[in-house]
Amino acid sequence: MSAELETVFDLTLTVNGVAHHESVEARRHLADFLREDLGLTGTHIGCEHGVCGACTVLMDGEIVRACLTLAVQCEGRHIETIEGLSDSGRIAGLQEAFRTRNALQCGYCTPGMLIAASALMDIEPAPDRAEIREHISGNYCRCTGYHAIVDAVEAALAARTEGAR
Amino acid sequence: MTRDVPSPLTALDRPNSYIGRAVPRPNLARLTEGRGEYVSDLVLPRMVHVVYVRSPHAHARIRAIDAAEAKRAKGVVAVVTGRELAEVCTPWVGVLTHMVGLKSAPQHAMAVDRACWQGEAVVAIVARTRALAEDAAELVEIDYEPLPAVTDMMTALDPQTPVIHPALGDNLAFERNFTGGDPAAAFAAADHVIEADFGFGRHTGVTLEPRAMVADFNAGTGRLTAYLGTQAPHMMQNILSIHLGMSEQQIRVVCKDVGGSFGIKVHVYADEMATAALSKLLKRPVKFVADRLESFLTDIHARDHRLKGRIAVKADGTITAFEIDDVTGIGPYSVYPRTSAVEANQVVNLTGGPYACPNYKARARVVFQNKTVTCQYRAVGHPIATAVTEGLVDLAARRIGMDPVEIRRKNLIRDDAYPCASATGLKFEALSHHAALDKLLAMMDYPKLRAEQAALRTKGIHRGIGFASFIEITNPGAAFYGVGGARISSQDGAVVRMDATGAVTVQTSATEQGQGTEAVIAQVVATALGVPLDIVRVISGDTDQTPYGGGTWASRAAGIGGEAAWQAGKALRANVVAVAGAILQADPDSLDVRGGAVVDAASGRERLSLAELGRIVYFRPDTLPPGFQAELMAVRHYVPRGYPFAFTNGIQASYLEVEDGFVKLLGHWVVEDCGTILNPQLVDEQVRGGVVQGLGGALFEQCVYDAEGQMQNASMADYLVPMACEMPDIQVGHIVSPTADSELGAKGAGEAGTAGAPAAVMNAINDALAPFGATLTEMPFTPDRILSALKQARQRGGADVAAPAGTPA
Incomplete structure (x- = not known):
């Protein structure tokens, strides 16, 4: 323990469109801040060392590991979590595809997986299965074996293409 | 009898049956929106957090503990040693x-x-808070006297090795x-005897949600509520009661969403027992969530077996005997209450299981x-x-030049041979x-893949095809x-209740x-009862609310819990039509x-809606005939009695490429038979x-250990689990041989994939490397091991063609 880590900073940021003014310790990472200070438990913690991807959230539209991001680094930033993305309907098509395809079992990786997959859909119009697999490889799933997740992302992409016609 | 599709003429052939359909899971909307209720999310009034100071040594005497400074640290509620906790929790x-x-x-709960x-x-x-507990943990001074660590299981029994x-x-x-x-006679009479040593790395489950518990002892009621991600709530209720000196009725185990189990969360963990004991001691909720580094050191590990195996075959390919000698290292204690002898016992029971071969010798x-x-x-x-x-x-086939x-065709138990038993006495009802x-x-x-493999060999691309037949205990x-x-x-129960609107609630163990x-x-209850799926709600994972039962392990929930629900649904339907008969x-x-x-x-033709029936039963029972009592709640329990286990079977195939020591998985196929x-x-997934x-x-x-018993890769970064980009698409097919032990005829499906996949990959790697004379039998098949095997094969002069790219000179 060192005093510097316990130093409290004022923090202003936006989470799911809501402005927050909070006091946080320097050592508080974003995942703990979201879960414990804001009660947003949809962001999950799987490893706390940046490997498993369960804590994936959006910062200013880019996917980040909330466990590797200190809350104080988010000053002035816009954070979006699974709660906000669900309420806004922005990833509704992907969520529907996950449900239809049973692309989740225990559901613990799912919020992070959905956010990672939606980021791919934002940048790639028509990724193939190998590209989908490559993109979600930073998100571990221990239940599904990934096949159903790849199917669901493909289905969501197809539905989006269909809807755009 | 085995058949490709279920017979249409069974009890399952109810109108509008949901059996055999991919109905949506009721939990998925919640879980895809981040609205899961995992134990790690739970917060209770006056809750505190526990962090454990853990031994850095594999084996050490604890000479002294100085916790004075930790006790004075900010936010600390209590510092408790193993000796103090032993007063609250028995070993x-x-x-x-x-x-x-x-x-x-x-x-003990703690050393x-x-x-x-x-x-x-x-x-x-x-x-x-958790952070303050971790701060204080750094202030604890423990004087350890390191003791010799027993780490190599192959020398654990040597006379010079210390006894733990x-x-x-x-x-x-x-x-x-x-x-x-008579294995001795069979080996003596064999045309070929092939021997090999096999190694299975020690690995662990890596549930994405680490183990977590909130133990809430309420001194006012004298009850302990344990919120626990567990597979077996009633087992844990019993264990907590025994070791905390409470009656089972004083213990409630609640299991909501669990972030992965896979067998990891069906055991008694010392630190979870300690958490419950601390709650009893402190009379307030105590939360324990293992961090990932703790998970690697405290979640159960598995496998870690070394075996010598041999097989006897005739020149025509008839397998006449198997023999194995297995050693496994289980750590310092046999895990409670299921024991750590089960895996070795299963290896003895199951080896050779798919084959019609009566001669078998095993030691474990x-x-x-x-x-x-x-x-x-x-x-x-x-x-x-x-x-x-x-x-x-496969080694035998290669020796005699057989595909x-x-x-397998020659030796797998014939599909018309059932019922029959294995060499170890396992009873098979109907396999396929x-x-x-x-x-x-x-x-x-298969012919196309073999042709492709042969064509690519000529271009220096080395692909392999591997098969694995298996049986699975369910x-x-x-x-x-x-x-x-x-x-x-071993039995499970279901309570099915119809309410005044006709809505149905099921409580399942x-x-x-x-x-x-x-x-x-x-879907089982909706079918048995004859109601739409969307009016059936299921409650599980709460010892205060569900029937007493086993839970989820050994691929039993659908086959046993499902049958109990089927019977309860049928019983309620009989009650409903009895009421309707009285009304109409x-x-x-x-x-x-x-x-x-x-x-x-x-x-x-519709005679009466269930809402109208419910209205009469609950609000106007005075209009029912005198002496008639409606019962809109039914309970049934079930345990298979005909066979000790319902065996399933199946076969897997792997198609892969080996290059530079790396294995690239190209395709994986599974056919399994889980009955109905x-x-x-859900079965396919x-x-x-x-x-x-x-x-x-x-x-x-x-899990890589050094000679002193220190795990060298206890982090998610160093312990590798499969990533999406490394995995193939997996094609799944089915044969359906229902068990006659139950009306539904369903067997388990949870472990078939894990049972066969390693063998299929091993055989495919060895098929790919066969031209080089390299054979790998020690898992995991890392690039280092593959390149070493190729190098050794070349030094032996086994290779008659150039080694593949990447082979060390």
């Missing part, structure tokens, strides 16, 4: 009486005077010897060591038995090895644990771990429940998820 010994000779030493593995909890720090528990006399926890038929020795304990993880023993069996079968498919093999070959287009009755004295229920239990229970003045036998209404059975398929989507856990053990996953 346990992980043995079962039917594992004859199995011994273990008393294990009392000696730590026996790196990671054993020594001091508990309870504080207002002197009172036990030696480091041998359990030994089993088995001889069936289970030894103590100063590493993390091992115990049952998904497919217990199956991946080992399958890989040894199928590895030997791996042909040797040959039908499964035929279906698999068609799915993968739907266990009392034979696993009950007969050995463990208070682990089967538990939901993400595999879809609640969906299966709902009709013969109940002329009525049925279909589509959520009481109908005339012959014509299907209640929900095809159990298979796929199981396959990938098997592939992890075959290619990546290993």
